Amino acid sequence: MKSSKRIALCAALAAVALTIFVAESQIPPIVPIAGVKLGLANIVTLVxxxxxxxxxALIVLVVRLVLGAAFTGGFSAFMFSAAGGLAAYLVMAVLVSVFPEKLLWVxxxxxxxxxxxxxxxxxVFVTSTPGIAYYIFILAASGVVTGVFTGVASIFLLRAIRSSGILK
Amino acid sequence: MIRKTKFWVILFSAVFVIGIAAFFLLRSAGAGQGATARIWLNGEIVQEIDLGSVVVPYEFDITTDLGTNRVRVEHGSIAVVSADCPDQVCVRQGAISGGYIPIACVPHELVIDILSPED
Known part of the structure; x- marks a missing residue:
């Protein structure tokens, strides 16, 4: 791929990720439990x-995190999305070549x-309150559901981008 | 094994079921007993309230540099009834009367948990 095209595609994906991120932050939480949200912007990182x-992918992620914090505000919100986004990025970076594309949802x-x-x-670090760690159970359960959803969405988005011909 | 869809479906189903079950067990453990609520701000207990001795419900504000939460105390339970944070998760969580799952208002570094009598 030509480098000009690569840069344009990076920029477009960063814009999509930022839009999804800001739009999602405007939706009231579906489940009244701290931290349970869809994490739709991870679709773009994976794609x-x-x-x-x-x-x-790292460039797209960092652009989204920094601009996302600028738009939705708050340093603590930035710490959260950065910790989550980077942890997810590391796992994807290690596993994306291990799994066939059919298992991208895994x-x-x-x-x-x-x-x-x-x-x-x-x-736990921000509030210095160990009791918060008990949330890991419900967040593991919600991660399975949202991960399947964003994974299937990623597979569809990949298919759509490839068949659109913009990669040629 | 890691290339088998079935393996992952079973593993993730187990994580989902165990996660939900553990959460609700931890939330309901020891609920409804005469317990003490602890209010934490940035890792320090700033107030303890014996919920069993509350007769008339009352409300008070917890204000820090980060924002304000309005807390309602009733006999045996405690809740955040309003907060000036954007997500309102702590308000929607409702009252807690026991268990290990605290009310968390992370943007304000505020946590309210309940110390069960047996601890």
């Missing part, structure tokens, strides 16, 4: 990694679990 590789679930574990760690 960027499959299409463009690990390095570009990578997505494991990434969602890492995302939630990272967020619980930051929550």
């Amino acid at each position: 960027a990694m499959v299409l463009l590789g690990r390095r570009d 990578v997505s679930v494991l990434a969602a679990l890492a995302h939630n574990a990272g967020q619980v760690l930051v929550a």
Whole structure:
């Protein structure tokens, strides 16, 4: 792929990730439990990694985290999304080449679990209250559900991008 | 094994079921007994309330540099009834009367948990 095209695609994916991230932050929490949310922006991290590789996926992620914090505000919110996003990124980076694309949803679930574990760690650290760690159980359960959802969404998005012909 | 769909379906189903079960067990453990609520701000217990001795419900504000939460105390239970944070998760969580799952308002570094009598 030509480098100009690569940069354009990175920028487009970062814009999509940011839009999804900001839109999701406007939706009231579905389940009244701290930390349970869909994590739709992880779809873009995963798709960027499959299409463009690990390095570009990291660029897309960092752009989304920094601009996302600027739009939705708050340093503590940034710490959370950064801890979750980077933990999910690391898991994806290690596993994306291990699994066939048919099992991309497995990578997505494991990434969602890492995302939630990272967020619980930051929550324990920020509040200095060990009792928060009990949330890991419900966040593991919610990570399975949201990970399957974002994984299947990633598979569909990959298919749509490939058949659209913009990669050629 | 790790390339088999079935393996992952079973593993993730187990994680889901165990996670939900553990959460609800921890939440309901020791609920409803005459317990003490502890209010934590940034890792320090700032207030302890004996919920069993509360007769008339009352509300008070907890204000820090980060924001304000309004707490309602009733006989045997405690809840956050309003907060000036964006997500309102702690408000929607409702009252707790026991168990190990605390009310967490992470943006304000506020945590309310319940010390069960047997601890």
